[in-house]
Amino acid sequence: MNYLQEVRNQYENYPYPYRNPEEEKQRLLATQDGYLEKINHFCFQGKQSFNNFRVLVAGGGTGSAAIFLAEQLRYRKNSEVVYLDISKQSMEVARKRAEIRGLDNITWLHHSILDLPHLDLAPFDYINCVGVLHHLEDYHKGLKALDSVLSPKGCMGIMVYGKHARAPIYQMQELMRLVNEDEPDMQARVENTKNIINSLPPSNFFKQREKEWMSEVEEYGDIGIYDLFLHSRDHGFDVLELYEWVGNCGLNIVQFIGPMFESKIGYEPKTFIASPAVLQKIYRLPKPKQQAIAELLSGLIQRHSFYLSRSRNTTASIENLDNVPFFFQSPPHGLSEEIKRNRGGKISLKSPDQIAVQFQPTRFTASIFQNLDGKRSLKEIFNKIRKELHAPALSHSELLDDFQKTYTIFNDISWMLLRHHSVPQFLPASQLQERVNQKYKND
Numbered sequence: 001m002n003y004l005q006e007v008r009n010q011y012e013n014y015p016y017p018y019r020n021p022e023e024e025k026q027r028l029l030a031t032q033d034g035y036l037e038k039i040n041h042f043c044f045q046g047k048q049s050f051n052n053f054r055v056l057v058a059g060g061g062t063g064s065a066a067i068f069l070a071e072q073l074r075y076r077k078n079s080e081v082v083y084l085d086i087s088k089q090s091m092e093v094a095r096k097r098a099e100i101r102g103l104d105n106i107t108w109l110h111h112s113i114l115d116l117p118h119l120d121l122a123p124f125d126y127i128n129c130v131g132v133l134h135h136l137e138d139y140h141k142g143l144k145a146l147d148s149v150l151s152p153k154g155c156m157g158i159m160v161y162g163k164h165a166r167a168p169i170y171q172m173q174e175l176m177r178l179v180n181e182d183e184p185d186m187q188a189r190v191e192n193t194k195n196i197i198n199s200l201p202p203s204n205f206f207k208q209r210e211k212e213w214m215s216e217v218e219e220y221g222d223i224g225i226y227d228l229f230l231h232s233r234d235h236g237f238d239v240l241e242l243y244e245w246v247g248n249c250g251l252n253i254v255q256f257i258g259p260m261f262e263s264k265i266g267y268e269p270k271t272f273i274a275s276p277a278v279l280q281k282i283y284r285l286p287k288p289k290q291q292a293i294a295e296l297l298s299g300l301i302q303r304h305s306f307y308l309s310r311s312r313n314t315t316a317s318i319e320n321l322d323n324v325p326f327f328f329q330s331p332p333h334g335l336s337e338e339i340k341r342n343r344g345g346k347i348s349l350k351s352p353d354q355i356a357v358q359f360q361p362t363r364f365t366a367s368i369f370q371n372l373d374g375k376r377s378l379k380e381i382f383n384k385i386r387k388e389l390h391a392p393a394l395s396h397s398e399l400l401d402d403f404q405k406t407y408t409i410f411n412d413i414s415w416m417l418l419r420h421h422s423v424p425q426f427l428p429a430s431q432l433q434e435r436v437n438q439k440y441k442n443d
């Protein structure tokens with residue numbers, strides 16, 4: 001047996017996260033790592049066509065990642081998603097969801113991640129493994145098993161739990177292990193947990209922060225309670241451990257891609273510390289230590305979500321002028337008008353993730369944003385600006401230096417991405433549901 005029996009029992013009885021397949025008729029759930037435009041930007045230098053593209057969703061659970069990826073890839077040639085999980089019940093929910101959507105580009109495997117090196121599968125260009133490796137007995141072996149089926153230029157989207165922000169959860173898990181020591185019945189353990197939650201005094205560590213987690217319990221009910229408080233195997237990582245783990249496997253962290261402060265800015269000490277003297281000291285340390293300081297300081301990183309690759313050079317860059325800059329998801333409304341109106345002050349915006357963004361427009365910001373339409377490459381934008389400003393001598397590098405500052409601010413929170421001009425525009429996630437809506441419009 002290549003998995004933990006108790007972990008399998010949990011996910012057979014409480015498939016996580018709870019999903020009702022019928023809801024597929026109304027909406028498509030997106031997953032953090034799974035947008036093709038994001039994978040393209042961070043993992044393939046913006047140049048991936050996604051034709052002949054192979055995806056593995058390892059520990060696919062009730063199917064959201066497999067479905068979101070398969071839904072985008074059904075418009076590409078010869079691409080496939082392979083779903084794998086040890087829980088038959090979870091796989092049934094996922095299959096039903098795919099069936100309702102009419103997706104036929106998913107292969108279903110009932111196996112453990114640790115079986116992967118022996119399944120004789122063709123290598124994968126992208127591996128999604130979200131919320132799984134921290135539940136394995138040996139997460140080193142788990143990552144190595146994934147790496148054994150990754151194509152040489154392939155990338156992974158991984159999520160594992162954060163040790164420090166989840167400290168109240170780990171305390172609750174320890175408490176429930178003691179309370180349930182002689183309780184073999186899973187549902188009785190859930191009932192005991194509900195009783196204990198109702199008895200927690202204000203001094204309890206979890207009670208003080210319960211708001212952060214109660215939405216999960218409310219949304220997923222007993223399934224959520226089991227996953228949060230009763231897991232038999234749940235390992236939280238801190239940043240330093242993360243680097244050691246992926247480094248041992250010969251992999252590199254490309255970018256942290258979670259929402260809000262679980263994105264790159266949440267791993268930056270300067271997001272939280274104002275003192276220049278302290279910052280100067282911290283930024284002399286190696287990057288993993290800088291990020292470890294930010295993690296301990298904020299206490300906000302419940303999940304580490306990141307892309308992994310074997311190479312260090314997978315992210316699209318504005319140095320390549322054939323790249324097209326575009327706003328990911330919703331562009332800021334009326335930005336170029338606001339920049340034009342602006343008289344030297346800073347501009348404040350809220351990202352789709354509700355992150356406050358502030359930037360100082362520079363000499364060419366208004367011209368650049370006026371021409372930034374998600375279709376033109378940087379070269380095309382720059383040529384247009386030269387014409388508009390009657391400034392033929394204006395060099396690429398002058399314009400690039402000017403754009404660099406604002407680009408970095410938007411890119412650090414994944415609001416602005418790049419794709420090579422040879423790659424067609426991506427369909428917005430909102431349009432991906434259209435086809436399913438058509439299928440059920442008379443229901």
Ligand SMILES: C[S@@+](CC[C@H](N)C(=O)[O-])C[C@H]1O[C@@H](n2cnc3c(N)ncnc32)[C@H](O)[C@@H]1O
Pocket residue numbers: 002003004007008011016017058059060061062063064065084085086087090111112113114129130131132135136
């Ligand atoms: C918390 S759920 C996450 C599901 C899914 N990745 C998601 O993000 O919604 C963990 C999943 O990992 C699966 N799992 C646990 N150990 C596994 C193993 N050794 N091999 C394959 N799947 C495993 C469980 O059955 C469960 O479906």
